[in-house]
Amino acid sequence: MADISRRKKRFTEQGVERLNYDPKVAPANGRLEIADELCPGLILRVTPKGAKSFSVIYKVVGEGGVTPAGRLLAGKQHRITLGTTPPLDLKTARERAREIMLAASQGRDVRRELIEASRKRHQNTFDATFERFIEQEIKPSISSWKNVERVLRLHVRPHWNEKRLHEIRRADIHEILDGLVTRGLTATGSEVRKHLSRFFNWAIERELIGENPILGLKRSDLGSNEEAGRALSDAELRFVWRSACRLGYPFGALFQLLILTGQRRNDWAHARPREIDFGNSALEIPTSRYKSRRDHIVPLSSAVLDVIKRVPACAPPNDFIFSSRDGRVPVSGFSRAKAALDSQAEELMNSEQTTLSLQNYRLHDFRVTCETRLANLGFNQEIRDAVL
Structure with missing residues (x-):
């Protein structure tokens, strides 16, 4: 890792934009790293090809153990890459760096939290989440839960069985509904849309996904569901x-x-x-x-x-x-x-x-x-x- 203690600069938006790679001051590994004077821990890395990216270097309090007097010691140095610039601007990079440094001063390693969040996202397949949804949300609250389970199992689960929740897009929902409408199953399509709306709202509430793919979905071709009733004029x-x-x-x-x-x-x-x-x-x-x-x-x-x-x-x-x-x-x-x-x-x-x-x-x-x-x-x- 470059010795960033000897290369510091007060970053500005224009300065970051104009900064070029300088082989005379670059370390042996070929990547030039400069620390921001106004935001300790924020690093700007410039490659020989001119690519620029922000990262933050920090130590987590408590990872180094405790002194006999009870003082928490910082552990080894960690790095989190924040993103390339552009599109990441200096103001946003500083804000993210400060958040990470604050968490580290409180004994939290944001890097581990990000890894854990990513792991959970990739474990949340539709098949696994579907079982939780039926057991935790539908069975306790709907007497006709078997009908909800049957509709989703027959018409949705075969398409998304091992698909991760965060990979499901509105286009995937339209694809299922298009197939049902083509087969003349418009009432079933209406049921599928209703149950999926509840499913994704439930997943959002439990932070299993960050965005709701069915939000704002419009299907004027779906016929009314007689079981769901009708609206009075x-x-x-x-x-x-x-x-x-x-x-x-x-x-x-x-x-x-x-x-x-x-x-x-x-x-x-x-x-x-x-x-x-x-x-x-x-x-x-x-x-x-x-x-x-x-x-x-x-x-x-x-x-x-x-x-x-x-x-x-x-x-x-x-x-x-x-x-x-x-x-x-x-x-x-x-x-x-x-x-x-x-x-x-x-x-x-x-x-x-x-x-x-x-x-x-x-x-x-x-x-x-x-x-x-x-x-x-x-x-x-x-x-x-x-x-x-």
Whole structure:
């Protein structure tokens, strides 16, 4: 390694750009190395062919042992190559060098961390991660987990079996979906896209990958999935809302909250007053009753809060917000309530002599409607999944 202690220079962007290889001062190995006076440890290396690159040389505190007095000693010298210049500029190189030197002063070797991160990335094949995803994410949270596992196993796993996660690109996803559409399996393609969106969001959260390849993916050729339900039109939604106003407590307000927030039926049906945070305008659904391993926070708009404030107050031990038994148990009888809701909506349509007819839908379709409206507003799949 060159003796960098005798060759120092205060780097500037223009100076680095103009610097040329000088064989008169170059060491025997042929590579000229100059240290930055303003950033200790930062090195600029210039080869005989004129290629320039930044690196940082450092020693990790503690690697050299401990003195009898308890002082940590620095170990041997390490080097991390930061990159060639250009494109790496001097400002960025100094910032990275300082971060590495700071970590070394705290006993951390960034080089080892980078090696470990690289090792993990290369171990994260789709096949191995797929098994974790099913066991840790899908089985505990979805009763029909076997369907999710089957769809991905049949239509995705054969293509990406040993492929590393960080190598999967949007083009790879399109290739799978193109094949399904060509075979006339548009509904299956829609399912595959939905499950892959959840898979990659899960992988991002666990830092198994740095970028989400499905983020922003658009497929106008994928047909709607009947099992996933349908989105109600604005006109339909207006009549359903007015019908809910007529129903009154408990189902009228409950249906309105489902429309406004897009949450699952039982997220509101089993809600308790203590889960409403009026100060922060949020519903805090605990892990004990939510399909996840962490609490789910639902931001509440002023319209939602207005609906909640009109609901009769509950007092312990009667602490279910929506109940037909004085709050002792959560509300039930959704089928009859849904039928009454639709009947009221049809009556309103007939009274106003509209040609509109309320098509078949489920309460779950309020969630589908919410996601569709969010998509129309330009929110990407990751945000829509987080909301729902």
